[in-house]
Amino acid sequence: MGNRNVNKTLQGALILSVAAFIAKLLSAVYRVPFQNMVGNTGFYVYQQVYPLYGIGMTFALSGLPVFISKLIAEAPDLPSQQQVARQIYRWVWGLALVIFGGLMLGADVLARGMGDRQLAPLIQMVAWMFLFMPDLSVSRGYHQGQFQMLPTARSQVVEQLVRVVVILVAAAWATQHQWSVYRMGTWALSGGTIAAVAALVVLPGWRQRSVTTGKNVAHVGRRLLIEGGTLCLLTAMMVLLQLVDSFTVKNGLVASGMGDLAAKSLKGVYDRAQPLVQLGLVVAVAFATSLLPALAEAQHQHRPKAFKQLTTTMMHIALVIATAAAAGLISLMPWINRLLFGDEQGSGMLGVYMLSIILATLIQTYNSVLQSKNAYRLTVVALTVGLLVKAVVNHWAVRSFGASGASWLTVLSLVVMFLVIWYGSPNELRAGIWSRPFIRKLLGCTILMVAGVRFTAMLLAFWWPAIMTSRLAAGGALLVTIPVGGLLFLGLALSWQLLTVREWLAVPHAKAVLRLWQKISQHGGK
Incomplete structure (x- = not known):
């Protein structure tokens, strides 16, 4: 049984590594044609706000799922795994709402801090992506914790593919119709939210109503902050x-x-x-x-x-x-x-x-x-x-x-x-x-x-x-x-x-x- 678990872990790590490689490659490569279409100033507009999206993507794509999968794998049975997932889901929803509210209400302050008040709509557009972070991170982490790596791998690749397509289409359309670089940037950054929806569509659900309630896991919030936060920050x-x-x-x-x-x-x-x-x-x-x-x-x-x-x-x-x-x-x-x-x-x-x-x-x-x-x-x-x-x-x-x-x-x-x-x-x-x-x-x-x-x-x-x-x-x-x-x-x-x-x-x-x-x-x- 031990060898079987080790083999499943090795196979799963390989699948996730390949998916992560493809996702990161797509995330790097698209910037070249994008910059060529929108020029230096258009690239500046996008890149000024991109780090805010990048932090959210890191949370939902790799940082939180790895931490959640660890907690799921530690749970002794299916009811306990479901209970762990539900506890974390509530905590992550709280975090997501705080970030969403902060970005929506503080967009003007952040834009002024960046030295460009016209960036405020772009910041607000990025905020919507965080509302999908709880479902994405918990679903990926739940399946990884059960050594089912294909759902996460598939959703990672789909998410990046859809986002890249939206960004490049927005850039091409904006160039053809002579949009301002700020309007172009807003539509390009909408790719993050659209991609999150696409990723959720291909992710199987993690809730099972027939499962009896397991025991609460102590200190989930503290572990989420310390261990999960560390993983997310280092990845980002x-x-x-x-x-x-x-x-x-x-x-x-x-x-x-x-x-x-x-x-x-x-x-x-x-x-x-x-x-x-x-x-x-x-x-x-x-x-x-x-x-x-x-x-x-x-x-x-x-x-x-x-x-x-x-x-x-x-x-x-x-x-x-x-x-x-x-x-x-x-x-x-x-x-x-x-x-x-x-x-x-x-x-x-x-x-x-x-x-x-x-x-x-x-x-x-x-x-x-x-x-x-x-x-x-x-x-x-x-x-x-x-x-x-x-x-x-x-x-x-x-x-x-x-x-x-x-x-x-x-x-x-x-x-x-x-x-x-x-x-x-x-x-x-x-x-x-x-x-x-x-x-x-x-x-x-x-x-x-x-x-x-x-x-x-x-x-x-x-x-x-x-x-x-x-x-x-x-x-x-x-x-x-x-x-x-x-x-x-x-x-x-x-x-x-x-x-x-x-x-x-x-x-x-x-x-x-x-x-x-x-x-x-x-x-x-x-």
Whole structure:
């Protein structure tokens, strides 16, 4: 029976991981055509209010369902599971009504705080999505707690598909009919509510009237606040940093002497970083957290040596993939910027922002390790301190150094969060994870990869000058330089044994790469 439960857990984790990957990929990719249709100012309008939706989406999509599924799985029988779900449902409805009322009544105050009173209708549009949060989060969590992952996976993908379609249709219609960017933004943000309805349609219900009432679970409200709140906040870490930017970047630019329209446009350029960072995080975190079920099993079976080994493997894989992704994006940013957004404006500040991929990946991966040990307080402290740094200093940094100041503050805030988590963790979760040879090899692989990519780019620019001005040519150059960088990094990592064989085998599909490398090495040695 134990093995059967473990197998169901592993299969369920895989299904949810694939669904989450697809949902996050859709959430990142749509922003590129959207920005191309509505321009920098239209993108600014949408991105100013998006963090409020992003927080709600995080609550309903991943944060609360994970916490609820844990409580459901702990319940001994079906009546108790139903009772737990009903208790949480009441608490989440209370939370949803408070947020809905706060956004509806406080929309003007929030819009003024963002430096743009015309954003108030967009904020009120986002508020409606929170009324669907109780049913979405409890239904997903209930089915996950019963090891039924397909309903949640299906609803996640449907929700994101519908939202993306609504957003892009609204942008296309607004462009064709010459709507104001604020009217366009309001309709685009309605996609969140419409998508929530679609997700509910494909989710099976969780209430069963024939079930007798189970016992109330003590301290549900407190656990919802502490454990559920921690899961939600950490999952929404990057969105919370974006929310601080919504209140400080445009205002800081205006305070520095920039005109209102120019500040809106530059904030739209700054927001180009979001889809790029999200793509980097999706890939890095997906690979690293593929080991989470095995980590949870090692913790459950009280095998500290296996737990430490898996933690080290997760952190190594996370750092390697995130560093390679960030370094590649930084070195190719001018061409990526031109291909995706039509010009190279803001490539420097976008490059700085890409460093957050490394730090956010490490924080999320390490937080997963702490969660498997039911350690929540440390991550809340880390997130609070990091957000305070961002909130207190960001306006000054933007006023003093322009939008680049906000990029550096995001990186600094994430550094603070990681240091708090790292130094506050038990010694057994820190000792031996990072070794000097590993760091030296990683730096060597990264530096040589960047040098190889830049050299290839110089050769292409010499033979094909159009890549410096043409959007299509920039795309062609990326088709050459990205494989060159990827293969160079992979070859160096394998030849220098950056990861151990055990660590390589923990990466999905790495076995085939190792076999190929072994054949190449044997052939080269002859």
